[in-house]
Amino acid sequence: MSDADVDDIGDDADGVAGDHTSDDADRTEETDPLVEVVRATGHENVTAEHASTVEFTTDDWLTPAGDCIVGVAADRAPRDFSAEFRDACRDAGATITAEIAVGSPDDESVALDDPAHAAAIVGRGDPGLTLLDDRSMVARTSAYTDDERTVLIEGDAAAGDLDRDLVDALAAGAPAALRLTVDPGA
Numbered sequence: 001m002s003d004a005d006v007d008d009i010g011d012d013a014d015g016v017a018g019d020h021t022s023d024d025a026d027r028t029e030e031t032d033p034l035v036e037v038v039r040a041t042g043h044e045n046v047t048a049e050h051a052s053t054v055e056f057t058t059d060d061w062l063t064p065a066g067d068c069i070v071g072v073a074a075d076r077a078p079r080d081f082s083a084e085f086r087d088a089c090r091d092a093g094a095t096i097t098a099e100i101a102v103g104s105p106d107d108e109s110v111a112l113d114d115p116a117h118a119a120a121i122v123g124r125g126d127p128g129l130t131l132l133d134d135r136s137m138v139a140r141t142s143a144y145t146d147d148e149r150t151v152l153i154e155g156d157a158a159a160g161d162l163d164r165d166l167v168d169a170l171a172a173g174a175p176a177a178l179r180l181t182v183d184p185g186a
Helices: 003-007 024-030 083-089 164-171
Strands: 035-041 053-057 069-071 095-102 117-124 136-140 150-152 175-183
Touching: 035 053, 035 069, 069 164, 069 175, 083 175, 095 150, 095 164, 117 136, 117 150, 117 164
Parallel strands: 053 069, 136 150
Antiparallel strands: 035 175, 053 136, 095 117, 095 175
């Protein structure tokens, strides 16, 4: 599947992939081709114990074995990302930042600029990143790229490194947002 084929998958009439509510920060960032925002929610089985990955999935369920998954029912997947974003991620000199914003369990959504809990993982891009998966996205501490789900490699943290208050909020079903920003290499 080419990037051109992927660009049309999941777009609604206004060109925004998925069916999600957005706050003002999302709307501003939707115009920046080097930023992708994914909305999701926590789940009672979130443990965030994995030592080398962190994952968001479009699945609305999670088993206890999914110890890297921190967000379920994600409104987007890598194949929904813009071709420009995916291309920028394929630069080995690119820096990719994954910001995780988590609200309180009683919140309907989380504001990216004022979350109850926040974390950031910084990694890099690689020519081997395809970002074409239609189900989940994974940030890795390793250099593994042979997977359409990988959104960044050599990250400086994984699920097991996340603040336990953030993890507890996700386990209580709090809303979450993942903001991916790519800074192209020089």
